[in-house]
Every structure is written in C-alpha cells, then in structure tokens.
Amino acid sequence: MLETIFKGSKSYWTLVTILAGLIAVGAIFYIKQLQVGLGITGMSRDVSWGFYIAQLTFLVGVAAGGVMLVLPYYLHNYKKFGKITILGEFLAIASIIMCLLFVMVDLGQPARALNLWLHPTLHSVLFWDSLVLFGYLFLNLLVGWTVLDCERNAVPPPKWIKPFIYLSIPFAFGIHTVTAFLYCGLPGRHFWLTAVLAPRFLASAFAAGPAFVIILCLILKKYTKFNAGKDAVQALSRIITYALLANIFLFLCEVFVAMYSQMPSHMVHLQYLFFGLHGHNALVPYMWAAMTMMAVAIFMLLVPSVRKNESYLAIACVLTFVGIWIDKGLGMITGGFVPNPLHQVTEYMPTFPELMISIGIYSIGGLILTFLFKMAVSVREEVSQDL
Amino acid sequence: MKNSRRKFLKIAGATAAGLGLSTTAIKALESTTAEPPRAPDPHAAPAVDTIKMGKPVIDETAPVADVKKNPPPSKAKQWAMVVDTRQFKSSKDLEPVVNACNKIHNIPSLNKKHEIKWIWEEEYKHLFPSLETKFLAEEVKHRPFPALCNHCENPPCVRACPTQATFKRKDGIVLMDFHRCIGCRFCMAACPYGARSFNYVDPRPNIEEFNPQFPTRTKGVVEKCNFCAERLAKGQWPACVEASNGAITFGDLDDPDSDVRKVLKNNFSVRRNVSLGTEPSVYYII
Structure with missing residues (x-):
C-alpha cells in the first residue's frame, strides 16, 4: 500500500513540499538547540517545562480521541463509523509520533534517552508513560494497516486482529490517564494535584480528537472523493458536544473547589491564569480566548440546526480544537509552575526557536498524516473503481 | 463576651x-x-x-562538635542539617556560606532564568509560605535564610526520576548521577522546594574559579546540593557547615547523641512545608 503515497496530484505534492520545508526549518533550529542547549527556549529554573511538554499533553489527547471512533464501531457495532475508523487510527499514529518527538526535543541529553529502558524505574510515571505511548502506537499501526489492507483486497479483517482492536480501547484511555498522572501526583504543585485531572484530560481529548477528525473529513470531502457521510459526521459532533460539556463541567468543579475553599495555594494558579498575579499576566488574554472559544463552540453544537450545517459545524470544531489547544497546550503546564513553590512569579513564553522546532514537529506529524490519509483515500478509490 | x-x-x-x-x-x-x-x-x-525561643541556647553540658577541630562522624543513618538562622543577621553573614559552596562545586554564574543554585538566600515568606504570619517580627522578615535541598527522607524527586539518575543513598543523602540524567526535568517538577537547577546552557565557560577536585557538569542535566557527599567521604564537613561559624550543625538524625539532635532538643525548629509528607532533613531554628 505504501506505493500509493508516491502517486498524487499537484496539490498533494505542493502540500508535501511545504511540510518538508517546514520540517527542514525546524531541524535547523533543533541543531541550534543541540549546540546551545535548552537555553534557547523560554524555559527557566522556575518554569522547567514549557511548550514542548504542553504539546505532548495536548497531542496525547488528540491520539486518545481516536478511540471515540473505534469504540462505537467495534464495541457498539455502529456501522456508520466503519468508513472513518481508519482516520481515527491514523490520526492517533501521527499524534503519538509527534508526542514522542516533543519528548525527545525536550530532553536535555537526548542521546541518553534509552536510559529510560536501560534502567527501568517502576516508580516513575514517565517510564509507564513511555510504555503506554509506544504500546498505543504499535496497536494503531497494526490495526490500521491490517484493516486497510483487507479492505483493499476486499476481504474481511482476520479474526486475530480483534483482540488488538479491543486492547487499543483501554490503551487510549491509558495513555491520557498516565499522562495526567505525570502531573497530578506531584506534591506541592497544587494546580495539578487534583483527582479530576485525568478525567478532565480525557474529556478534553474526546472533544479535541473528534473535532479534528471532523475537520479532516470535511477537508477530504472537499478535495478528494472520500466522503465520510453526513450521519457519521453528525454522530461525531454529538460526541464532541458531550465531551466538551464534560470538560467545561470538570473545569468549573476545579474552579469551585479552589474559589469556595479560598485556599490560597489552590486559588493562586487560577488567579494567575485568568487575572494575572502581581502584575504578571502574560497568559490572561489566551485563557479568556480559550474559554470564550469553548463556550461559543458549546452553544453552536448544542443547537441542532447550527450543528447540522456543516459550515457552522466546521467553525465549531475549529473553535473546540483551538480552545482546548490553548487551555492544554499553553495554560495547563505553565499554570502549574506559576507561581513556584516559593511563591515567586517567573513568567514563561515560548521563544521563536522553540516555536520553530514545534512547527517542525507538527509538520512531521502533518506529513505522516498526509501520507497515511493518502493511502486510505487511494485504497478507497481503488476499491470503488473495482466495483 | x-x-x-x-x-x-x-x-x-x-x-x-x-x-x-x-x-x-x-x-x-x-x-x-x-x-x-x-x-x-x-x-x-x-x-x-x-x-526556648529568641536567643541562641548555649548548653555547656552538650557541646556540639567544633568543625574547625573535629572531623564529622564517619557514617550516619540519616544525615541532617540544623540551621540556626538567628546567627544570620544580614546577607553579609550568609554570603561566605553560599560562596564556599559555589566555589567548591564549580557553580557557574548565569542569568536568573538559567541560574544554578545549590544553596542560596531567601526571605522567610518564600522559604516558609505555609508558616506565613501577617505581622512577622521585623528582624525575621529581613533575616537571610539559606535555602537548599532538604534531602527528604521521602523524596518526591527520586520517585519521579525515570532513570534513577537521582537516588537516595543509605545514609539519607539524595544524590545526582550527572552521567545518567537524561534531562527530562521531571525531578524539578516533583521537588516542592525549588531545590533543583537545570543546565540550560554549558556551565563551563561561566565558572569563575575552577576547582579540579569536583566535576563540572555538561549542559542538559539537572543538579542540586549533595550535602557535600564528596567531602564527607574524605572526613570533611560540608562546605557550608564549615563556613557558617557554627550557625549550621550537621550530623546523624537517627543518633540521639548527635550534634543535630542535641541542638534540636534544645531549640524550637521548623522544616519547610512538612504537610507534603516529604520529611525534610534540613531543620531551621527561627
């Protein structure tokens, strides 16, 4: 099936070239980072995780979101997702690879990365996170490839693949739960020290992942012969609605606990993010923008007549995706570090090289996704011609 | 009423x-x-x-070791430190202590974002945010407090480290293996005392006076106070203890006759944020 990625239209090759160019730019900045050190980023002694780890967190969510296609199709036999399940799996593959790359660029000594497995440490959540991430990547590669190959040969998927499909479901929940456990088990970081962090991560993931799938479906429908079908897109939009509501609900639970208890150590991070602290307010506009986007998206998704209009639905999905991206990819990590445990405020903003490296990684993900989707679309076109 | x-x-x-x-x-x-x-x-x-609070207790019946004359005990079950902060009146009193550590451990001088700190000066309100009082005695408010790794009995950084590059030794010292550290900085997020520093840039060009007795670090690894494990091994007191003119006592927390236990018995002391269950081994006499 791989050969299908070498044959494509002019616009396909234009997209591939643009992504390859961005990857090259990112690589140049990464070489610079290897030479100078992580000092070229905006991270500091106080804010020791920044944009990279935040992208990891967000993208683990996008990857886990793929399960919202797999689960209804394979567990509830919801046939309408049959056509797009593969998109969820391929999105998961691209996302997980991006996650792993974001961890790599965040390491101070990337050449020593294998120490993670040479000295396996069971009491470190990072060790377990690496296991579930690689496990989920493997499962999606195996399932996605096998199912698509069978589709191409017009045969039903083999029986032995079923256990792997079922296993991928708890793994999807697992990757985001373990990723939340990276943060929520740390004493003295009160913003993260909450049992609701993992559920909230899952809720936002199940909104952001499917929202991106809808955007992709609408793009594919416009530019290729691949049509996900109205019903599948509408079913996905309902999933997004519930997940986004759950995300906002859990966030408001957090706000209530912090603000009603009036415990300064719990309130202070929310105060910093939404109102600024001692004149430091770099993230305030972003947080309000994120909340506004999610609120508008909820309103649009809740009204059936709006949701059923695919142009409006596209806007709602973009708002959902970007809103969650800001919340998780910018506020969630920085918010936990500001103020520091000594109640001092050091602000964080990603630097230009840091953003370029991140764009490079997103382009790698984009390229992988382009290739995988090209494969899926080509196979579908082949099969429909044969019929 | x-x-x-x-x-x-x-x-x-x-x-x-x-x-x-x-x-x-x-x-x-x-x-x-x-x-x-x-x-x-x-x-x-x-x-x-x-x-007894307020003034230093001089207890003739239980004199603590004179670090100038006697070597430290050769072993301990849990090394610990007691800082008599009353003896640090101004930054001038604490400076030699911090400088002694910086010099011996090849600590570079870098900008605030990238700085490496093993022991440094803090104000009361930052060191003890959970023991804040609205109207703190003026003298305590301006007193320089040394902050350093607490060598916790239950260290969250050791729990978080995925490679065991940071580990707790049998004598309670929490150490770093600079050669195994992958620079993931999970330990920095886990430490609730801000005791850890990361080499965001190559520290070597920024070391003012190089000490060949202690390794320099490479960029991309985490480091922190090591309770002068390298000096204890040679029968020397930790550098800060030696430079403190008796303000810092060092010894075995598990030995009821140790210097630290003698000092703790006679003085009211506090530790940083004990509510987290980390069991810090650095005690402060206020």
Missing part, C-alpha cells in the same frame, strides 16, 4: 510564661537523660517544656 475573652488570654499568657521554664529546670530535665532508661511516663510534660 469581651471579658471572658480577656480572661482567657490572661490565663493563656500565664500558662505560656509557666512553660518558659528557668534554666535550672532545663538542667534538671537534662540530667535525667544520664540515668538508665526508664519506661516513658505517659503523664510527663511534653517536650515543649525545653523549648
């Missing part, structure tokens, strides 16, 4: 005065320690009796 409150305060005050026992009482209490061990008396007055 007002009257009864005043009455209560009066009684409370009298009780408090009673608790501040005379030195003879303390002596009497200490003499009992020389006697053979007895079954603990459940009705005995709590240890609070021996607490």
Whole structure:
C-alpha cells in the first residue's frame, strides 16, 4: 500500500513540499538547540517545562480521541463509523509520533534517552508513560494497516486482529490517564494535584480528537472523493458536544473547589491564569480566548440546526480544537509552575526557536498524516473503481 | 463576651510564661537523660517544656562538635542539617556560606532564568509560605535564610526520576548521577522546594574559579546540593557547615547523641512545608 503515497496530484505534492520545508526549518533550529542547549527556549529554573511538554499533553489527547471512533464501531457495532475508523487510527499514529518527538526535543541529553529502558524505574510515571505511548502506537499501526489492507483486497479483517482492536480501547484511555498522572501526583504543585485531572484530560481529548477528525473529513470531502457521510459526521459532533460539556463541567468543579475553599495555594494558579498575579499576566488574554472559544463552540453544537450545517459545524470544531489547544497546550503546564513553590512569579513564553522546532514537529506529524490519509483515500478509490 | 475573652488570654499568657521554664529546670530535665532508661511516663510534660525561643541556647553540658577541630562522624543513618538562622543577621553573614559552596562545586554564574543554585538566600515568606504570619517580627522578615535541598527522607524527586539518575543513598543523602540524567526535568517538577537547577546552557565557560577536585557538569542535566557527599567521604564537613561559624550543625538524625539532635532538643525548629509528607532533613531554628 505504501506505493500509493508516491502517486498524487499537484496539490498533494505542493502540500508535501511545504511540510518538508517546514520540517527542514525546524531541524535547523533543533541543531541550534543541540549546540546551545535548552537555553534557547523560554524555559527557566522556575518554569522547567514549557511548550514542548504542553504539546505532548495536548497531542496525547488528540491520539486518545481516536478511540471515540473505534469504540462505537467495534464495541457498539455502529456501522456508520466503519468508513472513518481508519482516520481515527491514523490520526492517533501521527499524534503519538509527534508526542514522542516533543519528548525527545525536550530532553536535555537526548542521546541518553534509552536510559529510560536501560534502567527501568517502576516508580516513575514517565517510564509507564513511555510504555503506554509506544504500546498505543504499535496497536494503531497494526490495526490500521491490517484493516486497510483487507479492505483493499476486499476481504474481511482476520479474526486475530480483534483482540488488538479491543486492547487499543483501554490503551487510549491509558495513555491520557498516565499522562495526567505525570502531573497530578506531584506534591506541592497544587494546580495539578487534583483527582479530576485525568478525567478532565480525557474529556478534553474526546472533544479535541473528534473535532479534528471532523475537520479532516470535511477537508477530504472537499478535495478528494472520500466522503465520510453526513450521519457519521453528525454522530461525531454529538460526541464532541458531550465531551466538551464534560470538560467545561470538570473545569468549573476545579474552579469551585479552589474559589469556595479560598485556599490560597489552590486559588493562586487560577488567579494567575485568568487575572494575572502581581502584575504578571502574560497568559490572561489566551485563557479568556480559550474559554470564550469553548463556550461559543458549546452553544453552536448544542443547537441542532447550527450543528447540522456543516459550515457552522466546521467553525465549531475549529473553535473546540483551538480552545482546548490553548487551555492544554499553553495554560495547563505553565499554570502549574506559576507561581513556584516559593511563591515567586517567573513568567514563561515560548521563544521563536522553540516555536520553530514545534512547527517542525507538527509538520512531521502533518506529513505522516498526509501520507497515511493518502493511502486510505487511494485504497478507497481503488476499491470503488473495482466495483 | 469581651471579658471572658480577656480572661482567657490572661490565663493563656500565664500558662505560656509557666512553660518558659528557668534554666535550672532545663538542667534538671537534662540530667535525667544520664540515668538508665526508664519506661516513658505517659503523664510527663511534653517536650515543649525545653523549648526556648529568641536567643541562641548555649548548653555547656552538650557541646556540639567544633568543625574547625573535629572531623564529622564517619557514617550516619540519616544525615541532617540544623540551621540556626538567628546567627544570620544580614546577607553579609550568609554570603561566605553560599560562596564556599559555589566555589567548591564549580557553580557557574548565569542569568536568573538559567541560574544554578545549590544553596542560596531567601526571605522567610518564600522559604516558609505555609508558616506565613501577617505581622512577622521585623528582624525575621529581613533575616537571610539559606535555602537548599532538604534531602527528604521521602523524596518526591527520586520517585519521579525515570532513570534513577537521582537516588537516595543509605545514609539519607539524595544524590545526582550527572552521567545518567537524561534531562527530562521531571525531578524539578516533583521537588516542592525549588531545590533543583537545570543546565540550560554549558556551565563551563561561566565558572569563575575552577576547582579540579569536583566535576563540572555538561549542559542538559539537572543538579542540586549533595550535602557535600564528596567531602564527607574524605572526613570533611560540608562546605557550608564549615563556613557558617557554627550557625549550621550537621550530623546523624537517627543518633540521639548527635550534634543535630542535641541542638534540636534544645531549640524550637521548623522544616519547610512538612504537610507534603516529604520529611525534610534540613531543620531551621527561627
């Protein structure tokens, strides 16, 4: 099936070239980072995780979101997702690879990365996170490839693949739960020290992942012969609605606990993010923008007549995706570090090289996704011609 | 209502005065320690009796080791440190302590975002945010407090580290293996005391005076105070202890006769954020 990625239209090759160019730019900045050190980023002694780890967190969510296609199709036999399940799996593959790359660029000594497995440490959540991430990547590669190959040969998927499909479901929940456990088990970081962090991560993931799938479906429908079908897109939009509501609900639970208890150590991070602290307010506009986007998206998704209009639905999905991206990819990590445990405020903003490296990684993900989707679309076109 | 409150305060005050026992009482209490061990008396007055606050306690019966003359104990079950912050009147008093550490451990001088700190000066409100008081004594407010790794008995950084590059030794010292560290900085997120620094850039060009006795670090690894494990191994006191003119006591927390236990027995001390269950091994006499 791989050969299908070498044959494509002019616009396909234009997209591939643009992504390859961005990857090259990112690589140049990464070489610079290897030479100078992580000092070229905006991270500091106080804010020791920044944009990279935040992208990891967000993208683990996008990857886990793929399960919202797999689960209804394979567990509830919801046939309408049959056509797009593969998109969820391929999105998961691209996302997980991006996650792993974001961890790599965040390491101070990337050449020593294998120490993670040479000295396996069971009491470190990072060790377990690496296991579930690689496990989920493997499962999606195996399932996605096998199912698509069978589709191409017009045969039903083999029986032995079923256990792997079922296993991928708890793994999807697992990757985001373990990723939340990276943060929520740390004493003295009160913003993260909450049992609701993992559920909230899952809720936002199940909104952001499917929202991106809808955007992709609408793009594919416009530019290729691949049509996900109205019903599948509408079913996905309902999933997004519930997940986004759950995300906002859990966030408001957090706000209530912090603000009603009036415990300064719990309130202070929310105060910093939404109102600024001692004149430091770099993230305030972003947080309000994120909340506004999610609120508008909820309103649009809740009204059936709006949701059923695919142009409006596209806007709602973009708002959902970007809103969650800001919340998780910018506020969630920085918010936990500001103020520091000594109640001092050091602000964080990603630097230009840091953003370029991140764009490079997103382009790698984009390229992988382009290739995988090209494969899926080509196979579908082949099969429909044969019929 | 007002009257009864005043009455209560009066009684409370009298009780408090009673608790501040005379030195003879303390002596009497200490003499009992020389006697053979007895079954603990459940009705005995709590240890609070021996607490004295305000001025340094000089207790002739239990002198602590003179770091200038005696070497430190050769081993310990849990090394610990007691900082008598009353002896640090101004930054000038703390400076030599910090400088001694910086010089011995090849600490570079870098900008605030990238700085490496093993032991450094903090204000009371930052070191003890959970022990904040609205109206802190003026002198304590401006007193320089040394902050450093607490060498916790239950260290969250060790739990978080995915490669065991940071680990707890049998003698309680939490150490770093600079060669195994992958620079993931999970330990920095896990440390609730801000004790860890990351080499965001190559530290070597920024070391003012190179000490060949201690390794320099490479960029991309985490580091922190090591309780001068390398000096203890050679029978030397930690650099900060040596430079502190007696303000910092060092010894085995598990040995009831150790210097740290003697000092703790006679002085009211606090530790940083104990509510987290980390069991810090650095004690502060306020």
